[in-house]
Amino acid sequence: MKQDTLSMKWKNFIESRKPLIDDWKHTAYLWRKSKLTMIGSFVVLFFIIIAIFAPYIAPYDPIAQDLSQRLQPPSSKHLFGTDQFGRDIFSRVIYGSRIAIWIIILVSIISGGIGTLIGVFAGYFGGIVDEVLMRITDMFLAFPSLVLAMAFAAAMGPSLTNTIIAISLVYWTVYARLARAEALRIKNTEYIEAERAMGASNFRIIFLHVLPMCISPVLVQLTLRMGTIILTAAGLGFLGLGAQPPTPEWGAMVSDGRNYLVDQWWISTFPGIAIAIVVLGFNLLGDGIRDMLDPRLRR
Amino acid sequence: MDEALQIITNIIHDLPGGKEMGLLNFIIKRLLLMILVLFGVLCIVFVIANVIPADPIGALLGGNAPPEVVDQYKHKLGLDKPLAQRFVDYIAGVLRWDLGVSLRTNNPVTEDIRKFFPATLELAIMATLISVSLGIWLGTASAVNRNKGVDHFARIFSILGVSMPVFWTGLLLLLIFYYKLGWLPGPGRLDIFIFPPKTVTGLILIDSIIEGNWTAFWNGLQHLIMPAFVLGYGGTASIARITRASMLDCLRQDYVRTAKAKGLNKRLVIKRHALRNALIPTVTIIGLTFGSLLEGAVLTETVFSWPGLGRYITNGYLVLDYPAIMGGTLYIALIYSIANLIVDILYAFLDPRMRV
Numbered sequence: 001m002k003q004d005t006l007s008m009k010w011k012n013f014i015e016s017r018k019p020l021i022d023d024w025k026h027t028a029y030l031w032r033k034s035k036l037t038m039i040g041s042f043v044v045l046f047f048i049i050i051a052i053f054a055p056y057i058a059p060y061d062p063i064a065q066d067l068s069q070r071l072q073p074p075s076s077k078h079l080f081g082t083d084q085f086g087r088d089i090f091s092r093v094i095y096g097s098r099i100a101i102w103i104i105i106l107v108s109i110i111s112g113g114i115g116t117l118i119g120v121f122a123g124y125f126g127g128i129v130d131e132v133l134m135r136i137t138d139m140f141l142a143f144p145s146l147v148l149a150m151a152f153a154a155a156m157g158p159s160l161t162n163t164i165i166a167i168s169l170v171y172w173t174v175y176a177r178l179a180r181a182e183a184l185r186i187k188n189t190e191y192i193e194a195e196r197a198m199g200a201s202n203f204r205i206i207f208l209h210v211l212p213m214c215i216s217p218v219l220v221q222l223t224l225r226m227g228t229i230i231l232t233a234a235g236l237g238f239l240g241l242g243a244q245p246p247t248p249e250w251g252a253m254v255s256d257g258r259n260y261l262v263d264q265w266w267i268s269t270f271p272g273i274a275i276a277i278v279v280l281g282f283n284l285l286g287d288g289i290r291d292m293l294d295p296r297l298r299r
Numbered sequence: 300m301d302e303a304l305q306i307i308t309n310i311i312h313d314l315p316g317g318k319e320m321g322l323l324n325f326i327i328k329r330l331l332l333m334i335l336v337l338f339g340v341l342c343i344v345f346v347i348a349n350v351i352p353a354d355p356i357g358a359l360l361g362g363n364a365p366p367e368v369v370d371q372y373k374h375k376l377g378l379d380k381p382l383a384q385r386f387v388d389y390i391a392g393v394l395r396w397d398l399g400v401s402l403r404t405n406n407p408v409t410e411d412i413r414k415f416f417p418a419t420l421e422l423a424i425m426a427t428l429i430s431v432s433l434g435i436w437l438g439t440a441s442a443v444n445r446n447k448g449v450d451h452f453a454r455i456f457s458i459l460g461v462s463m464p465v466f467w468t469g470l471l472l473l474l475i476f477y478y479k480l481g482w483l484p485g486p487g488r489l490d491i492f493i494f495p496p497k498t499v500t501g502l503i504l505i506d507s508i509i510e511g512n513w514t515a516f517w518n519g520l521q522h523l524i525m526p527a528f529v530l531g532y533g534g535t536a537s538i539a540r541i542t543r544a545s546m547l548d549c550l551r552q553d554y555v556r557t558a559k560a561k562g563l564n565k566r567l568v569i570k571r572h573a574l575r576n577a578l579i580p581t582v583t584i585i586g587l588t589f590g591s592l593l594e595g596a597v598l599t600e601t602v603f604s605w606p607g608l609g610r611y612i613t614n615g616y617l618v619l620d621y622p623a624i625m626g627g628t629l630y631i632a633l634i635y636s637i638a639n640l641i642v643d644i645l646y647a648f649l650d651p652r653m654r655v
Contacts, residue, residue, distance in 0.1 A: 036454070138332070139339030142636045143628070144594035147612070148343075151628055154616035155347045231464055235598050238466045239613055254467050261470060262478045272467030280462035287458065 030292050037288025043281025051097040058091035063246045071264050081266040083256060085246075089267065092248035093274045099249050100278065103164055103233045108222045110168035115175025116218050120211055122176070123183025124202070134180070137173045145170045146235055153241040160243040163236050167229060174225070175218045182214040223289060227282035234275050250275045325647050333636055340632045345389055348625050349382065389625075398626030403618055408626035411611060416630070417501025418488060419600070419607035422530065423592045424502075425523050429531030430538060430592075431585055435578070437535065438542025442550060442577075443569060453543075457536040465595050469529045469602035476525065484522050486604035493518045526603040530595045534588040541584050546577040586642030590635045 014021070031037055050057060059079075066086035074081040080089035122133035140148070152166035186192060187210065195205055236242035237251025245252060250271040257267025373379045377388060392398065398408035437453040444450050477485040488503055489495055496506040496515050504523070507516035549555060550573050558568045597609035604610070608627060615623035 036451070135335060135339065138336045139343060142336050142340045142639075143343075143632045144590065144635050146594040146597055147628060147631050150597070150613070150616055151344070151347045151624065154619065154624065227462065234464050235466065238464070238598065239601060240617060251464070251466075254464070254470065258470065261474050265474060268467065268470055272464060272471070275467065276459075276463040279464075280459060283458050283462050287454075 040284025051101045058094040060088035060091040062092045062095040062248045080270040096248045096250045111171040115172035116179040119176035119179025120183045123180040158241045163242040179214040224286040227279040399622030401623040403620040415608045415611045421502040425527035426530035430534035434535045434538025438539040441543040442546035457539040460532040461536040466598045549573040549577040583646045590638040
């Protein structure tokens with residue numbers, strides 16, 4: 001008897017969620033249909049796995065110098081060769097994935113967090129608050145992002161942490177605009193009005209009702225931007241304004257090999273390939289997500 | 300802000316013939332906004348250079364400089380004044396277009412900018428030409444052959460452009476086409492033995508045409524190809540993507556079907572009927588691409604030793620050459636804002652709905 005009601009409940013539950021489940025199924029179908037999106041997803045997955053298991057995959061210590069092994073070409077012993085300090089490039093590239101993922105995660109959290117908060121406040125309060133916050137956003141958007149990130153990184157002193165802060169300080173604007181648009185829409189819905197009629201404070205409404213609704217478009221945008229974040233971080237590293245040696249950061253590694261380019265091409269080439277593949281993965285995945293969410297292309 | 304805009308709007312509206320001046324109205328609004336934003340940009344640059352702790356004197360003189368020398372330098376740079384005073388001096392300087400003297404080159408920053416910017420401009424214009432022609436071509440080919448091999452190839456090719464770091468692509472091309480094959484000249488704007496044309500615009504290609512110096516023109520063009528391609532390739536994807544989408548829209552229109560039904564040549568229909576209309580959204584993104592090229596130029600110029608503004612700023616950052624950093628960053632922000640302004644105006648011009 002009891003079993004019966006439980007299964008009934010389960011059935012009802014499934015029944016009531018049917019449109020949502022169908023929607024997910026359709027999304028999965030679209031994902032399978034688009035080969036490029038699938039490839040992108042696998043590349044990103046592969047990248048994450050490598051970052052997690054880096055110590056088990058890398059045959060050597062990424063920072064340990066061995067001057068007897070300097071500038072060795074790629075061989076079975078050193079898959080991608082060695083650099084001018086005799087460090088194994090394959091191990092450095094593998095460990096570099098950890099740096100890249102660390103940058104992506106922190107930048108996404110910080111810039112997504114700042115942007116969403118500012119956008120929600122601007123959209124919800126409107127008026128002068130909105131005007132001031134949005135004009136500040138415009139001011140940050142008046143710089144090309146890499147140039148502004150360079151300025152922050154140089155002023156704070158180049159290091160991995162400051163790279164992350166600098167990139168975050170540049171990228172929040174996108175999310176602020178998104179979250180503001182979303183907050184503007186939500187603020188005029190009836191359930192917010194009902195909430196206000198019941199006497200809820202602005203804070204309660206913002207954090208319990210408006211903010212959660214703004215998160216999903218921001219999350220989508222965050223995934224679309226991850227490739228750009230890697231490229232910006234690598235660009236800073238290449239210019240010497242990002243992570244400092246001996247940190248195995250991909251951009252800095254490409255820069256390391258510049259003086260050896262003609263005869264020891266492998267020093268610059270392999271870290272660059274790593275950047276290109278991972279960013280390509282994120283871009284393919286992002287493109288796929290954009291297409292999947294586009295109602296015109298969905299049906 | 301809004302009220303001020305409203306008043307100005309009303310004044311314009313009351314002028315004779317003012318009601319038809321929707322576009323002008325929009326432009327004035329947009330200009331006012333830009334002035335406000337540029338003031339903010341000044342503030343941000345000032346904060347970056349002055350409030351955040353980094354030690355320009357230490358970077359300039361090394362850690363062991365005697366205190367008197369440090370004080371002397373501080374005085375020379377105006378760093379011994381209170382912050383508020385420095386801010387006022389700085390704003391006043393910017394208004395007089397005086398950005399101070401670079402610590403590294405010992406020239407006024409404005410003079411340095413005048414010297415270095417044309418190189419960046421030449422590179423950016425060439426890169427824009429490349430990314431526009433490549434992007435429109437790829438986008439059209441994609442749309443016409445939707446979901447076929449050509450489409451997939453074009454998409455992968457253009458996505459690859461945004462995925463590969465420009466500094467790395469630049470190094471690889473240098474390695475292949477300069478060091479290994481020797482087909483193209485190496486870093487810099489001209490070979491050392493080529494006599495540069497007299498500076499009129501600062502753009503080597505144009506200056507050498509004016510002078511009729513074809514050796515310099517040919518050499519400059521060869522030097523320009525690689526960096527411009529590296530830079531332009533990165534901007535291809537967004538143009539190709541927009542062109543593809545709007546082309547797909549246009550191909551579905553009745554007038555295209557009519558044209559086809561009339562028995563017109565397929566190529567002609569695509570070129571004359573569909574592409575012309577599909578290009579409206581593309582035009583607007585070209586301006587944005589130009590702006591983002593300024594960003595890529597920083598990296599490209601470093602790789603190709605291109606004596607442009609990007610490299611000037613990068614070198615400034617590395618030695619904390621404050622006047623150069625502030626001036627250069629400000630100038631780039633100004634150019635970037637103007638590019639965005641032109642895009643907005645162009646968009647308003649092409650699409651009357653945007654003028655509200």
